[in-house]
Amino acid sequence: MIKTNNTDAENIRSALARLPGVATVNDVRIKDRIIESISLENKSLGRLVLQRLNVEDSPALFDFYFRGLSEQSRNFWPPYPLFNPPIKSAEELATRIRDWQREDDWTFLNLLKEKQIIGACLLKRYQPQRPVSGLAVREEFQKRGLGFLLQTIINEQAHLLGLKKLYATLAQENIASRRLHEKCGFKQTGRLVPHFGYQDGNKVVDRQEIEMVQEFN
Amino acid sequence: MIKPQIRKDILARGKPEPKNVPWWGEPNLGGWYTEAEIDAAVRAIRKSNDWSTGFGPNAKEIEKFENAFAAYCGTRYAIAINSCGTGLDMAIRCLDLAPGDEVISPAVNYKAAHLAIVGQGGKVVFCDIDSRTLNLDPEDVEKRITRHTRAIFPVHMNGLPAPMDELLDIAGRHPHPRYGPLKVIGDAARACGATYKGAKVGSQGWLTAFSFYSSKLMTTLGEGGMITTNDPAVAERLRNIRQFGGEDEWGSNYKMTKVQAAVGLVQLNRLDEMNRRRREAAQRRCKILSGTAELILPYEPPNCEHLYYVYSILVQPDWAGEKRDKIIAIMSEKFGIVCSISNPPTYLRWPYIAEKCGVPRLAVSDDVGRRLLCPPLHPLLTEEQELYICASLLEAIDMIKAGA
Structure with missing residues (x-):
């Protein structure tokens, strides 16, 4: 049984309806303050569906990450725990999803056009006072406002959970992402935070990332 | 420094709450929970x-x-x-x-x-x-x-x-x-x-x-x-x-x-905040005790951030040993404040260590072991509690100087 608070759903619906690329928002489903799915009409792309991650999504998500994103995009966004440490197969991804599915302090949402994942976003709340968001859009669907759409959805998810702040860390050379975050209300904290990557199977601090924060009223 | 009359007033008000428990040099809870x-x-x-x-x-x-x-x-x-x-x-x-x-x-x-x-x-x-x-x-x-x-x-x-x-x-x-x-x-x-x-x-x-x-x-x-x-x-x-x-x-x-x-x-998310409050508490104490001739206050080298897990004071060399011990005794018995000695050389403190590792008698370590004195410090000490600790310490020194 999906419990939907009508006011919450309505708030999300109206926040998304204000975005320039969105024609209509058809359906918003929320369960226990977590977005389960959103169905909307995009002016240029038609019907898009946002869905919470399931184990069954692993082949499509694997395809999205390794075929849909450029090497640079993957380097900019290796989201823990799904793709960091690195994985080699959709089966391994399914194991990770299954392994982490019971944890209720992270939310991963896929954006689908028909059955293809064209974007994904993540809200991690492992550190209760420092929730972190992240997102990526399939190469051929970039520059169509989908990053703004996904970040707006993450912001709405943060509102639903009563979060007061939302952090993001970005590679210093990721100018496009910095602009997107600024557009969505993030500001630089002035702090650099270590980013952990993998080289030859070993965990290494491979760069210092810019920390940004958005404060909600 | 606390002026003598103000010190008298602080001590006349008695030990602030919590009165009936010892205040340990290393308080039982270092930070705090929310x-x-x-x-x-x-x-x-x-x-x-x-x-x-x-x-x-x-x-x-x-x-x-x-x-x-x-x-x-x-x-x-x-x-x-x-x-x-x-x-x-x-x-x-x-x-x-x-x-x-x-x-x-x-x-x-x-x-x-x-x-x-x-x-x-x-x-x-x-x-x-x-x-x-x-x-x-x-x-x-x-x-x-x-x-x-x-x-x-x-x-x-x-x-x-x-x-x-x-x-x-x-x-x-x-x-x-x-x-x-x-x-x-x-x-x-x-x-x-x-x-x-x-x-x-x-x-x-x-x-x-x-x-x-x-x-x-x-x-x-x-x-x-x-x-x-x-x-x-x-x-x-x-x-x-x-x-x-x-x-x-x-x-x-x-x-x-x-x-x-x-x-x-x-x-961990709150650690920097707790540490900041602890440093402020230590700096407040340094201001209150600065100028006390008998005491050498904790030192923070350039480029280091001291977190004052304990507030380590050294008494001057002529106060080492017996006189230092008297300060600790007076603070405990008269004022209910238990200063820790964090730490004397392990070979002097624990016979098992001396037996297994020997007793090398290191000059600076031995000397520090006779001069260390650590009154309780906690990030959440109130001003009244802090003043009471400092006033007690200064009073203990004066009592010893007067022949106690």
Whole structure:
């Protein structure tokens, strides 16, 4: 049984309806303050569906990450725990999803056009006072406002959970992402935070990332 | 300084609350909890309360806490364990000491470091300290290196980082004939969050062990610890030792619990705030006590952030020993304040250490052991409590000067 608070759903619906690329928002489903799915009409792309991650999504998500994103995009966004440490197969991804599915302090949402994942976003709340968001859009669907759409959805998810702040860390050379975050209300904290990557199977601090924060009223 | 009349007024008001319990030099709770820690603990318990989940194995809270702690320190790996003491044992075990192998460690220390060396069949080589910082003296360390030396084992004393640059330089210049550069193993039980030349303690050296015991700067429900390292092989080995040796070697159960890790994540988020409040409390005390001729107040070297896990005062040399002991006695008996001595040389404090490691009688360490005095310090001390502690200390000194 999906419990939907009508006011919450309505708030999300109206926040998304204000975005320039969105024609209509058809359906918003929320369960226990977590977005389960959103169905909307995009002016240029038609019907898009946002869905919470399931184990069954692993082949499509694997395809999205390794075929849909450029090497640079993957380097900019290796989201823990799904793709960091690195994985080699959709089966391994399914194991990770299954392994982490019971944890209720992270939310991963896929954006689908028909059955293809064209974007994904993540809200991690492992550190209760420092929730972190992240997102990526399939190469051929970039520059169509989908990053703004996904970040707006993450912001709405943060509102639903009563979060007061939302952090993001970005590679210093990721100018496009910095602009997107600024557009969505993030500001630089002035702090650099270590980013952990993998080289030859070993965990290494491979760069210092810019920390940004958005404060909600 | 507190003017004499104001001091009289403070003491005339009597001991502030809590009146009927001793105020320990190392207060029983080092930081403090908020509703967020309580919520995190309850949530972790609720999440575990079904037969298919339980409290383990491989609880995600532990992985999250380890990742957050590694990121906080700026190190590659963090391994959550059940205490810093066991962490020190694990660290020394990773040296694979042979009989006769030596580990250099400051005598002014808690005994855990020396027990860890003895426990692994190594030889403790005590080194002397710098009386201003209470940290080991690099010059003295270098003098004690032999062809049997395997490691240097500094403690980041009372919240002040040890001189890591000098120690790493010495370690590199005196390689062991078989094992190469000496390993530097840090005991950061009292220095979680401290900064050395812009780097967090735990980011340098081979291994660093942290304590989350109740009285420490942050706590995971009273016990707990963490080891940080940048060495992937030793990180894997530590994880194996923590879990009964994995498949290939000796080990036992040194694991942290899921609920502790959930609380640790919250405490880690609040650590800088708690440490900031602690530093402010120490700085307030420095202002109140500055100018007291009989006392030498804690020293913070440039480029280091002292966290004042304890507030370490040295009395002047002519107040060493008996007179220092009288101050402690008066403060305890008359004012209900228990000053700790953190720490005298372990070979003087614990007969077992003296028996196993010898009594080298190091000049500075012995002297500091007779001059140290640590009145309670806590980030949440109220102004009235702080004034009472300082007034009691100054009153005790004046009473001794008057012939008490």
